[in-house]
Every structure is written in structure tokens, then in C-alpha cells.
Amino acid sequence: MNLKLKTIANLINKEDIVLDTCCDHAYLAIYLKKNNLCQNVYASDISKNALNNALANIQKNKVNIKTFLSDGFKNINEPTINTVIIAGVGTNTILDIINNTPKNIQKFIISSNNNYYDLRKKMFKKGFYIQKELIIKENNKYYPIMLFTKNKTKETKNTLKFGKSNNKEYYNYLLNKELLILNKIPKNHLIQKLKHQKNIKYLKKI
Numbered sequence: 001m002n003l004k005l006k007t008i009a010n011l012i013n014k015e016d017i018v019l020d021t022c023c024d025h026a027y028l029a030i031y032l033k034k035n036n037l038c039q040n041v042y043a044s045d046i047s048k049n050a051l052n053n054a055l056a057n058i059q060k061n062k063v064n065i066k067t068f069l070s071d072g073f074k075n076i077n078e079p080t081i082n083t084v085i086i087a088g089v090g091t092n093t094i095l096d097i098i099n100n101t102p103k104n105i106q107k108f109i110i111s112s113n114n115n116y117y118d119l120r121k122k123m124f125k126k127g128f129y130i131q132k133e134l135i136i137k138e139n140n141k142y143y144p145i146m147l148f149t150k151n152k153t154k155e156t157k158n159t160l161k162f163g164k165s166n167n168k169e170y171y172n173y174l175l176n177k178e179l180l181i182l183n184k185i186p187k188n189h190l191i192q193k194l195k196h197q198k199n200i201k202y203l204k205k206i
């Protein structure tokens with residue numbers, strides 16, 4: 001299992017009843033079940049092909065995991081699920097899935113492929129706060145993994161933009177990205193320049 005899935009598994013608690021949407025091969029669900037890391041785990045995917053692979057892996061590993069062929073929660077009716085994992089897809093798909101989840105879901109563990117600011121902002125608007133954010137680096141790309149719950153925590157424009165990972169290497173990478181953008185903005189585009197200067201000031205401070 002890769003670093004991303006292991007990091008997600010570390011955010012799961014014993015009492016969680018988990019659905020891994022977008023499970024693909026179901027490696028994460030199998031790992032959680034085999035190591036008894038949660039109360040129960042379900043796995044789902046929108047793709048028949050992916051789900052067939054998941055089923056084959058589940059059988060091979062001799063574990064008991066109920067699976068669903070489903071776009072997000074659309075074909076799932078398991079009211080005990082309290083924790084949802086959505087990983088390896090983009091922010092638009094993630095938000096579509098979340099818009100159709102039952103209201104009783106307490107905890108989301110999310111690893112998006114893009115648009116993290118948008119994701120954090122929209123989750124905040126839905127009343128979900130970042131409890132933890134971990135950064136992993138795979139194939140030279142950084143992936144934030146976010147744990148959201150309804151427990152209120154302080155969010156600012158900057159925490160929504162840059163997350164709450166406190167990962168210096170990641171912040172340095174973001175800082176260099178901001179500097180590159182700033183250097184490309186023509187001198188007379190003052191408002192645009194100011195926005196990036198503010199980002200740079202914040203990233204230098206943390």
C-alpha cells in the first residue's frame with residue numbers, strides 16, 4: 001500500500017464505521033479490515049471494472065467487506081457509516097459526492113488531486129473544519145490529506161488557502177510557486193501583485 005493510503009489509514013479511529021468511496025482496488029479498505037483499525041469498513045466505486053478488481057482483492061485477502069457500485073453515496077443506504085474517505089479524485093467530484101452524503105456523517109478524510117483552496121472554502125461553508133492536515137510527497141508532487149469534522153476550529157483566509165499542515169517543506173514549495181507567479185505579473189497590475197505579495201508575506205512568516 002502506498003504512503004498516501006497509509007497516511008489516510010492513520011487518521012482512522014477504532015470506533016469509525018468507514019466508507020471508502022472511490023476505493024478502486026480496495027487496498028485501503030482491506031488494510032483497515034485486516035489490521036482491525038476500525039469498527040467496520042465498506043468500499044465503493046463508480047466503475048464496474050474497479051469494483052471487480054476490488055472484489056477480487058477482497059477475496060484474495062479473505063476479508064469480509066461489503067462493496068457497492070455507486071456514484072458517491074447514490075446507491076448506498078448504510079445509516080451506521082460515520083466516516084467517509086474520498087481520495088484520488090478532483091475537488092469537483094469530491095464536492096459532488098459530499099453534496100449527496102447523509103447528514104449524519106461526522107468525519108471526512110479527503111485527498112484531492114487539485115483545487116485545495118476551493119475544497120477547504122466549500123467544506124468550511126458546509127460547516128466542516130480542518131482538524132488535521134498532513135502533506136505527503138509522491139512522484140515529486142505534494143498531496144495534502146485533510147481530516148474534516150464539525151468540531152469548530154479557527155479558520156482564516158490563509159488557513160483556507162494554504163492549509164494547516166505546518167509542513168515547512170510544503171510551505172517552501174508554495175512560497176517558491178508564489179514568487180514565480182509574482183515575477184511574471186507585469187508591474188502595472190498592482191492588485192494582482194499585491195495579492196501574491198500578501199501570500200508571500202504569510203508563507204515567509206509560518
Ligand SMILES: C[S@@+](CC[C@H](N)C(=O)[O-])C[C@H]1O[C@@H](n2cnc3c(N)ncnc32)[C@H](O)[C@@H]1O
Pocket residue numbers: 004005021022023024025044045046047050070071072086087088089093097
Ligand atoms: C485514482 S483512483 C483512486 C484510488 C484510491 N482512492 C487512491 O487514492 O489511491 C480514483 C477512483 O475513483 C473512482 N471514482 C471517480 N468518481 C467517482 C464517484 N463519483 N463515485 C465513486 N467513485 C468514483 C474511479 O472509478 C477510480 O477507481
